[in-house]
Amino acid sequence: MKWLQSNPQKEEKPRTGSLHTSGGIVETPNFMPVGTRGSVRGLSSDVLSRAGTEILLVNLFHLWLRPGENILKGSGGIRPFMGWKGPILSDSGGFQILSLKERRKVSEEGVHFQSPYDGAPVFLSPEEVVRFSGSIGVTIAMVLDHLVSPDEGEKKNREALERTLRWAKRSLDARESVSTEMALFGIVQGGLDPELRKFCAGELSGMMGASGATFDGYGIGGLGIGESPEERVSLVSAALESLPEDKPRYLMGVGYPEDLIQAVGEGIDLFDCVLPTRNARNGMLFTRSGRLIIRNARYGEDYGPIDKTCSCMTCQSYSRAYLHHLFRTGEMLGPVLNTIHNVTFYLSLMKEIREQIVIGTFSKWKHSMLEHLNSRGNHE
Amino acid sequence: MKWLQSNPQKEEKPRTGSLHTSGGIVETPNFMPVGTRGSVRGLSSDVLSRAGTEILLVNLFHLWLRPGENILKGSGGIRPFMGWKGPILSDSGGFQILSLKERRKVSEEGVHFQSPYDGAPVFLSPEEVVRFSGSIGVTIAMVLDHLVSPDEGEKKNREALERTLRWAKRSLDARESVSTEMALFGIVQGGLDPELRKFCAGELSGMMGASGATFDGYGIGGLGIGESPEERVSLVSAALESLPEDKPRYLMGVGYPEDLIQAVGEGIDLFDCVLPTRNARNGMLFTRSGRLIIRNARYGEDYGPIDKTCSCMTCQSYSRAYLHHLFRTGEMLGPVLNTIHNVTFYLSLMKEIREQIVIGTFSKWKHSMLEHLNSRGNHE
Numbered sequence: 019m020k021w022l023q024s025n026p027q028k029e030e031k032p033r034t035g036s037l038h039t040s041g042g043i044v045e046t047p048n049f050m051p052v053g054t055r056g057s058v059r060g061l062s063s064d065v066l067s068r069a070g071t072e073i074l075l076v077n078l079f080h081l082w083l084r085p086g087e088n089i090l091k092g093s094g095g096i097r098p099f100m101g102w103k104g105p106i107l108s109d110s111g112g113f114q115i116l117s118l119k120e121r122r123k124v125s126e127e128g129v130h131f132q133s134p135y136d137g138a139p140v141f142l143s144p145e146e147v148v149r150f151s152g153s154i155g156v157t158i159a160m161v162l163d164h165l166v167s168p169d170e171g172e173k174k175n176r177e178a179l180e181r182t183l184r185w186a187k188r189s190l191d192a193r194e195s196v197s198t199e200m201a202l203f204g205i206v207q208g209g210l211d212p213e214l215r216k217f218c219a220g221e222l223s224g225m226m227g228a229s230g231a232t233f234d235g236y237g238i239g240g241l242g243i244g245e246s247p248e249e250r251v252s253l254v255s256a257a258l259e260s261l262p263e264d265k266p267r268y269l270m271g272v273g274y275p276e277d278l279i280q281a282v283g284e285g286i287d288l289f290d291c292v293l294p295t296r297n298a299r300n301g302m303l304f305t306r307s308g309r310l311i312i313r314n315a316r317y318g319e320d321y322g323p324i325d326k327t328c329s330c331m332t333c334q335s336y337s338r339a340y341l342h343h344l345f346r347t348g349e350m351l352g353p354v355l356n357t358i359h360n361v362t363f364y365l366s367l368m369k370e371i372r373e374q375i376v377i378g379t380f381s382k383w384k385h386s387m388l389e390h391l392n393s394r395g396n397h398e
Numbered sequence: 399m400k401w402l403q404s405n406p407q408k409e410e411k412p413r414t415g416s417l418h419t420s421g422g423i424v425e426t427p428n429f430m431p432v433g434t435r436g437s438v439r440g441l442s443s444d445v446l447s448r449a450g451t452e453i454l455l456v457n458l459f460h461l462w463l464r465p466g467e468n469i470l471k472g473s474g475g476i477r478p479f480m481g482w483k484g485p486i487l488s489d490s491g492g493f494q495i496l497s498l499k500e501r502r503k504v505s506e507e508g509v510h511f512q513s514p515y516d517g518a519p520v521f522l523s524p525e526e527v528v529r530f531s532g533s534i535g536v537t538i539a540m541v542l543d544h545l546v547s548p549d550e551g552e553k554k555n556r557e558a559l560e561r562t563l564r565w566a567k568r569s570l571d572a573r574e575s576v577s578t579e580m581a582l583f584g585i586v587q588g589g590l591d592p593e594l595r596k597f598c599a600g601e602l603s604g605m606m607g608a609s610g611a612t613f614d615g616y617g618i619g620g621l622g623i624g625e626s627p628e629e630r631v632s633l634v635s636a637a638l639e640s641l642p643e644d645k646p647r648y649l650m651g652v653g654y655p656e657d658l659i660q661a662v663g664e665g666i667d668l669f670d671c672v673l674p675t676r677n678a679r680n681g682m683l684f685t686r687s688g689r690l691i692i693r694n695a696r697y698g699e700d701y702g703p704i705d706k707t708c709s710c711m712t713c714q715s716y717s718r719a720y721l722h723h724l725f726r727t728g729e730m731l732g733p734v735l736n737t738i739h740n741v742t743f744y745l746s747l748m749k750e751i752r753e754q755i756v757i758g759t760f761s762k763w764k765h766s767m768l769e770h771l772n773s774r775g776n777h778e
Contacts, residue, residue: 057724057731060440062738064711085698085723093701093719101715318465321473331444335481339473343436343465350440354734358442 021046021235021266021287031258031285034375037235037266040199041097041105041157042072046266046287047371049278049364050075050107052295055084056100059295060354061361063101069330069358070365072104073157075290078147079111082140083133087153095155105157107290109270110147112163112182112205112239124164126181144185145192152196158235160270161189163205165240175209182207183221190227201234203268209240210249212256219260235266235288242272242291250277251284258285275304275367276391279384282371289368294360299353301345304363307390310338312356317342330362331355401426401615401646401667411638411665414755417615417646420579421477421485421537422452426646426667427751429658429744430455430487432675435464436480439675440734441741443481449710449738450745452484453537455670458527459491462520463513467533475535485537487670489650490527492543492585492619504544506561524565525572532576538615540650541569543585545620555589562587563601570607581614583648589620590629592636599640615646615668622652622671630657631664638665655684655747656771659764662751669748674740679733681725684743687770690718692736697722710742711735 023035037044051058051066054077058066066074076096085099093099096106114131115122121132128143144162151159162185164178186204193202204222208214219236226232238257241250254269261267268288269281278289294304301312305325310317312324323333324341332341332355344352374380403415417424431438431446434457438446446454456476465479473479476486494511495502501512508523524542531539542565544558566584573582584602588594599616606612618637621630634649641647648668649661658669674684681692685705690697692704703713704721712721712735724732754760 055723055727055729056720057729060730060734062711062731062735063715084727085719089699089719089723092699093717099717099720099723101720319469319472331442335443337473337479339465339469340436340479340481343469343479347435347464349435349437350730350733351437351442353730354440355442 021264023264032282032371032375032380033263033285033287034372035266035287037073037105037158037288039073039105039157039201041103044072044105045372047278047282047368047375048072048288049368050288050290051361051364052290052292053100055080056096058357058361059299060350060357063103065331065358066102066361067104069362070369071361074100074102074104074106076100076106076108076156077111077113078108078151078156078159079114079131079140079142081108081154082111082142082150083135087150090154097155097157107158107203107268108151108156108160109290110160110162110205111142112160112165113271116165116167116243124181126184128162144188148189148192148196148202152193152198152200155198156200158201158203160203160237161186161205163207163239165207166209168210168244172211175211176214179207179209179214179218183218183225186222186233187225187227190225190231190233194227194229194231203235203237203266204233205237205239205270206257206261207240208253208257210245210253212252215253215256216260219257223260223262233265235268236261237268237270238286239270241269247277247280251280254281254284254286275364276388278364278367279371279387279391282375283380283384294364295357298356298360301352301356303341303356304360308392312338312341312352313345314342318346324359325363328359328362328366330359332359332362401644403644412662412751412755412760413643413665413667414752415646415667417453417485417538417668419453419485419537419581421483424452424485425752427658427662427748427755428452428668429748430668430670431741431744432670432672433480435460436476438737438741439679440730440737443483445711445738446482446741447484449742450749451741454480454482454484454486456480456486456488456536457491457493458488458530458536458539459494459511459520459522461488461534462491462522462530463515467530470534477535477537487538487583487648488531488536488540489670490531490540490542490585491522492540492545493651496545496547496623504561506564508542524568528569528572528576528582532573532578532580535578536580538581538583540583540617541566541585543587543619545587546589548590548624552591555591556594559587559589559594559598563598563605566602566613567605567607570605570611570613574607574609574611583615583617583646584613585617585619585650586637586641587620588633588637590625590633592632595633595636596640599637603640603642613645615648616641617648617650618666619650621649627657627660631660634661634664634666655744656768658744658747659751659767659771662755663760663764671744674744675737678736678740681721681732681736683721683736684740688772692718692721692732693725694722698726704739705743708739708742708746710739712739712742
């Protein structure tokens, strides 16, 4: 895997580049639609491609439980299984240490989970995560990290960070025995403490496996779970200070369009978030002039598309009135069409960001776009 | 609207032809996916087209309630509203006389319903159905008929039939004041009595509006609700005996692939049915060698497509193992992909039927195909 940075523009920090992975080239900055259990809710791979998707995210913990390694291997890997020809990044299960708190026990060796499906025991270790990712043909694997909630206090946060670093080293070692071209990304933790974030990023940057391998990129994890926008900016900046300029940086699980634009300005290359897909299912749609809630009565007789500037299949063929009708009647096509729009919106935004960076007008564009997006209250 | 019959083959009864409607040409025999409330569950119009759909069915009663006439007219009609460029046939609400038995009162004038959404009163008359269909730009409108359950007895059946005929005459009269090119189909009722079916068909065939207009085609209604296959054959034959050869005949709400093949052999040109879509959502898939239930454990490690001979998007990109996984994890993409397959299956079958009729081998093909389809038990 190579990441080419075509236009560093150090003063403003935004970077464009491309990830050369075994599954194809991904231009950055870019956004990954979330397919936790091996599908982006309601969208076929064909529809995802047409929405502009270049790379997908899946969750290793969920795939481990269902369908499991045998079936993924029997299918020729996760990409043929999902009918997806492009690259796939797998999140490791670190997030589940937080979200399935009642069903897991963390030790130095790894994490013992109880399956949320049937209570069966599951053991994830840094080595197993790397091995499993390689075994199922993931393009970019995230290491297993120990994620704690900001309210667990300083001591727990520091312990988890130190464990995350020891696990990161074990992951690098384990990666050397995986024969595929898989890339491996370390994950910066450190909770709400900028100093710890900076320390963690520095440690990961200098980290080497037994045979000298380093990380191919870096995730910044544990954000988008309750910190304020100002806190996030300072935490991301602190991490970026100690990460190498020539490798991709991925802000995990964040966020709204305005958050993405902001983070690109700080130097982030890659994103994933459930917002465009989950909110679409609830009828919340993103537009260039703010968000709209399609169930609101005012859209019942609104014959225009969601967003006049959008080229997605939904906006090309359907009106707000139709989408309002689908929501009201509970028709499954509603979530499908809404998701197509929101995913296209995120991916078009990333494409526009890349174009703006290349022609050197990102900073100006950013201010104007943030103003438009912040008119969101008006629409709802 | 013209219906061209290219190859009557009277001895074997199958006919091919094409319906020339304001929305485009529909080759017959053909099948209409069901979009009761203005959407075929989970499928965009684009996906429907790629599955081979030429004409859709909607339900006037449901559209009357939601979104209602104003919004449909504001959208430029039902076709722009649904983003569907081809023709649309509307069922009238006669079926709801049966299915919403507790919420309606039939009089000579029409039917008083209570809305299943909010209890609001709704009045459908033969004239209102024709007017509403024209107003929202339906391509083919079915008249309002009075449908009764077979177990309501001979007297009720005969009364309903006679009312259906009086309503049919009023519909023809009303149609003369609709200015669009809309086609109007009469509906043969008569319950399980072949003599009544024949009588009704004869009456409808000779029926004329005040200015001499006749029906553009004929539906055979009230079937697919519990009669045996043998009963159905004799009822359909009885109706066809008295229907003109040169106009399309539409068997409403029927049925399994084998039922459609059988009915084409008797002289039916057009079908609709919820089976391919509803069963898809429950994980029942049609194949050339019988049906399969995707939740069954045996498909969990089956890496082949649903049907090797199928060219649908689902079969081109996904395995049975993947669809089994989607079913097990409750992912919305499962019903979507299953529906794409089943709809494509029905429409490919109709296409093959047309080809077999044209080259004169339908009868032989029919026997061999019915044998394959009847092996359905083996799969499940």
